[in-house]
Amino acid sequence: MIRAEGGPARDALELQLLGTAGPAGWPEVGCRCSSCTRMRAARRRLEPTRVLLDGVPLDRCRREEVDGGYDVRTPRGHRVLFASRPGGRPRPSSPGPYDAVLLDLVGDPAHLGWLRHVGAVTPATRIEAVQVDHRVSSPAELERRLERWRRPFTAPWRTLVLGGARSGKSEEAERRVLTCPEVTYVATGVMHAEDPDWRARIREHRVRRPRWWETAETIDVAGLLRTASGTLLIDGMGTWLTAMFDALGAWEYPRAVEPRVDELVRAWRSTEAHVVAVSDEVGLSIVPETPVGRAFRDLLGRLNQRLAAESEETALVVAGRVLELP
Template identity: 60%
Template sequence: MNIDLKGIAGPGGWPQPGCRCASCNRLRTAGISHEPTSILIDGVPLEECSRWEVPGGYDVRTATGRRILVAGGPGARPDPVAEIVYDAALLDLVGCPDHLGALRHLGAVTAATEIIAVHVDHRVSSSAELDRRMAFWLPLREGPHRTLLLGGSRSGKSAEAELRLAGDPYVTYMATATVRDGDPEWAARIAAHQRRRPSWWKTVETTGDLAHLLTSTAGAILVDGIGTWLAAVMNETGAWEDPARVGPRVDELIAAWRAATARVIAVSDEVGLSLVPTTPAGRAYRDVLGTLNQRLAAESEETALVVAGRVTEL
């Protein structure tokens, strides 16, 4: 089966005529232009192939019996036909990367399926950024592999962690923050995180048993985040006045991080760029978390810093 893409962009092309966004301007400056998505399958235009409409796109069948799932346009999430394993899937990975994870979760897409991004446009900042994301989504990475994502408040670190795992079929989200009585603003933050997660992800609220879960959970794991875990453990151990009390729990977490056999991504707060806390408890927390981040990074295959939604590999 030969899939030939004459164009990969959305209906308006990329860059879009008259659009002054940064994404389109980057391509113009580089002299790059992508035509609207146009597909030939074994030399035959998609529109002339044997195809059946499914919600969100098309189920295409070649003369040799191959099956291809095709997104109908930007934002489309084509439903697979039951019990069919597709030979190829042409998907809107810019707008709906989690749809790839859903198809893998259902078994409609496997490691043998050819995955191609179509309807690409200025919803992604650049061709290089698309390539960076595709490197996370296309191969099904297995563990052990540990990634630490650092960033300040509202830096985009949680969104980056979720983006990296969007294409995975089985993800366990280990949430270390829980709803606090009488704090509606905090509850709203947690609810916003919950709405972002794909429906098939498993969520586990945990603090005390995080180390055990890291070594006993299969599939991909997202821990969000280390800072709230540490605050909870410092409460449990009374470490705000005596930081040494949290030492054994930190050692236990580092041992579990080192022993984990899954693909793990953990989110943590970068405390070195903020003001010096004005209270002894605040300084104790900063010091312990900063040291914990260093130890986690030393045991990680990848560490990155997220600033204003941009990612710098460390």
């Protein structure tokens, strides 16, 4: 039963999804992309989005057009927010929670995070993906993402995302927290003003982040883990370790960093926050030529092992594909 605030109990919303794809369906006729050909090979097809709300087609419900979709009232008084096209980001026409939101989660999962942020989506809100199409690689990949996006916010919960250079590890870590209502992005790297490539990388990360996220640029990651209670996205452990070597002048004596690593692991183990951290998988690269390079690699590898042992989830990203590690 759903109870309107301050009012009597009412029946739950009846929601029937007769189709969830974009206007051209999935696969699209004549499209040769890997997503569409994979769907054809599996003899699967999703029809264009069509829904019944409390037994009535959406276009026969009372609705107000908003940018990117509709704010709908069903015949039984339920409130539904609907994305009417791919790329649509419907905004609530008035404050208050919805009974259901039907969103283009393939195109912009962060929109769900914003709706949670402003209180339009609560744990009682039903969340469905519509306008689905070949912007996602497969139905299985969509379900993998939806399982996390629909998951109620819980803490403590720790996730370590590993990957090599340009593997897509940062994008995967961001994807896992895009639908959270409050996120603090923890940037552990020191800004090198004289390095244009580094500045470009920092700009790329900033553009991807939703505007309502907070940002903390610090190497005191242990301190944040001890005090935070919301969601932390830490990017990443490799740059943190580099900054710690610099701060302690430890390049000639790497063992000086070990107490700080121990402190970080203790804080990770005892945190009350929901944390997703990115780290470099260094074990697959060539052996560094210098002793200090080998010491750095070994220390980061051991840190990864210790964090993974204290994490509820660990994933490895290779070429943008995600492998969940048991």
